[in-house]
Amino acid sequence: MKTISVFDIIGPNMIGPSSSHTAGALRIAHLARNMVKGEVASVKFILYGSFAQTYKGHGTDKALVAGMLGLSTEDHRIKDSLELARKNGLEYSFEPNMLEKVDHPNTVNILILDDKGETTQVKGISIGGGRAVIQEINGVEINFSGEYHTVIIYHKDLPGVVANITKVLSDHNINIAFMKLYRETRGSIAYSIIEADEPINEEAVNKIENLPNVEKAMLIEKF
Amino acid sequence: MNMVKDFISGEELILICRERDIDISRAMAERECLVFEMTQQEVWSKMERAWHIMKDSATAALKTDLKSMGGLIGGEARKIKERGEQGGNHVCGRVIAKAISYAMGVLEVNASMGLIVAAPTAGSSGVIPGTFLSVMEEMNFSDEDMIRALFNAGAIGYLIALNATVSGAEGGCQSEVGSASAMAASAITELMGGSPRQCLSAASSALSNILGLVCDPVGGLVEAPCQQRNAMGVANALISAEIALSGINNIVPFDEMVNVMYQVGTSLPSELRETAKGGMAIAPSACSRCIDYN
Numbered sequence: 425m426k427t428i429s430v431f432d433i434i435g436p437n438m439i440g441p442s443s444s445h446t447a448g449a450l451r452i453a454h455l456a457r458n459m460v461k462g463e464v465a466s467v468k469f470i471l472y473g474s475f476a477q478t479y480k481g482h483g484t485d486k487a488l489v490a491g492m493l494g495l496s497t498e499d500h501r502i503k504d505s506l507e508l509a510r511k512n513g514l515e516y517s518f519e520p521n522m523l524e525k526v527d528h529p530n531t532v533n534i535l536i537l538d539d540k541g542e543t544t545q546v547k548g549i550s551i552g553g554g555r556a557v558i559q560e561i562n563g564v565e566i567n568f569s570g571e572y573h574t575v576i577i578y579h580k581d582l583p584g585v586v587a588n589i590t591k592v593l594s595d596h597n598i599n600i601a602f603m604k605l606y607r608e609t610r611g612s613i614a615y616s617i618i619e620a621d622e623p624i625n626e627e628a629v630n631k632i633e634n635l636p637n638v639e640k641a642m643l644i645e646k647f
Numbered sequence: 648m649n650m651v652k653d654f655i656s657g658e659e660l661i662l663i664c665r666e667r668d669i670d671i672s673r674a675m676a677e678r679e680c681l682v683f684e685m686t687q688q689e690v691w692s693k694m695e696r697a698w699h700i701m702k703d704s705a706t707a708a709l710k711t712d713l714k715s716m717g718g719l720i721g722g723e724a725r726k727i728k729e730r731g732e733q734g735g736n737h738v739c740g741r742v743i744a745k746a747i748s749y750a751m752g753v754l755e756v757n758a759s760m761g762l763i764v765a766a767p768t769a770g771s772s773g774v775i776p777g778t779f780l781s782v783m784e785e786m787n788f789s790d791e792d793m794i795r796a797l798f799n800a801g802a803i804g805y806l807i808a809l810n811a812t813v814s815g816a817e818g819g820c821q822s823e824v825g826s827a828s829a830m831a832a833s834a835i836t837e838l839m840g841g842s843p844r845q846c847l848s849a850a851s852s853a854l855s856n857i858l859g860l861v862c863d864p865v866g867g868l869v870e871a872p873c874q875q876r877n878a879m880g881v882a883n884a885l886i887s888a889e890i891a892l893s894g895i896n897n898i899v900p901f902d903e904m905v906n907v908m909y910q911v912g913t914s915l916p917s918e919l920r921e922t923a924k925g926g927m928a929i930a931p932s933a934c935s936r937c938i939d940y941n
Contacts, residue, residue: 430679430690433767433804433813433830434697434775434797440757441716441869444770478867481717483760528864552814554765 448550453491722751750777818912863926
């Protein structure tokens with residue numbers, strides 16, 4: 425269990441009204457945004473459970489768009505995020521889905537279309553206290569919180585790839601806190617999610633991306 | 648001199664305070680420095696920022712009209728203040744009248760997408776600022792006194808979060824406004840010169856007074872009855888502090904009371920734990936007041 429700080433109790437400092445339906449929702453969208461390489465052209469938010477039922481009253485819609493625009497949970501512009509999105513040419517839509525049963529009452533599925541025409545699907549849950557967990561990317565089940573500096577690597581599921589990745593991190597003196605490996609099916613695309621205590625520098629991420637059999641390496645700053 | 652160790656119960660906390668002859672606030676601040684490898688200055692600055700946001704959130708509703716997202720609250724803080732200004736006698740006394748005006752104001756800010764400090768949650772974010780600001784003004788404490796007191800409040804909230812819950816979905820409003828109330832009760836007790844044991848007694852009393860308190864949010868929002876429950880939380884904190892400072896202990900000590908609160912909370916049916924399927928949330932008048940968005 426994560427060690428509790430006094431600032432987990434007197435905090436977070438946040439735009440209201442709800443740490444789960446506002447701050448946590450923004451967090452999911454912010455993390456999803458950082459999992460996309462290009463610029464976001466349009467985004468669709470599919471809301472389930474409690475999110476679907478109360479998203480307007482809780483400002484969940486504004487919070488999700490704010491997160492997609494890169495705002496922090498304390499930003500006073502969250503309230504006006506929809507206008508801000510329109511000004512920035514970001515297209516957005518919301519689809520409440522109250523029929524489909526989900527495991528967690530605060531679930532959102534985000535479909536992002538970037539300026540290169542690529543789609544990324546990210547599913548996340550808001551677990552309370554402003555915290556969130558990303559549970560799925562492009563149909564593959566994963567699990568990370570964004571509370572550590574994270575690098576997500578898309579690579580072929582072949583022997584040696586992971587060893588090369590950890591060698592690069594080791595060369596850059598980066599201590600791995602958590603490491604998880606997921607794959608769609610054996611021998612196809614795999615995702616390595618590495619969480620570190622210290623910031624992971626761009627140079628290390630670029631080196632990883634240039635390794636054989638690595639397709640993409642995304643740096644997700646601790647948020 | 649030994650640095651304070653980490654603590655996981657009220658009893659351990661009291662031992663540390665006794666060994667080192669320090670207050671709960673100091674023990675909690677030192678724990679933060681130790682466990683998270685931060686300097687005293689960093690920790691203090693962070694808490695100072697939280698205090699300033701709390702103060703702003705408590706007074707904003709008195710300055711501008713704030714309409715909530717769900718349309719259920721807005722203008723309450725001002726009404727309480729204006730009654731006093733127009734010569735109305737505060738039947739609950741000035742300290743409480745001021746405190747509930749501030750507390751209710753924070754909920755107006757929260758519900759209109761303003762900046763607040765979750766303490767411990769957004770739904771209970773009015774209790775500590777309301778109690779603290781009123782006591783500060785009425786009893787001439789300084790910002791430094793109040794920032795220090797926030798560490799005391801944080802210690803109580805930390806013990807509740809660790810050993811029970813601060814989530815309404817798990818333990819009902821007991822766990823949110825109840826916890827905030829216990830946090831404020833303990834902090835005010837220290838502020839007024841009470842000992843660590845008296846602080847924990849105040850927190851225990853505050854919890855004992857709200858056992859069984861349900862979470863029944865109208866429309867599933869953080870507006871009603873949350874706003875008035877925060878007012879109740881303020882009053883509960885102040886009376887619990889008064890009782891403890893008078894040398895009256897609760898028959899059940901803090902650690903046991905936290906467990907009692909947890910047991911009571913988890914035996915509440917889910918309809919009364921933040922699902923809006925019971926309590927006031929299904930009262931006819933409440934349902935009809937909700938603006939239908941979907």
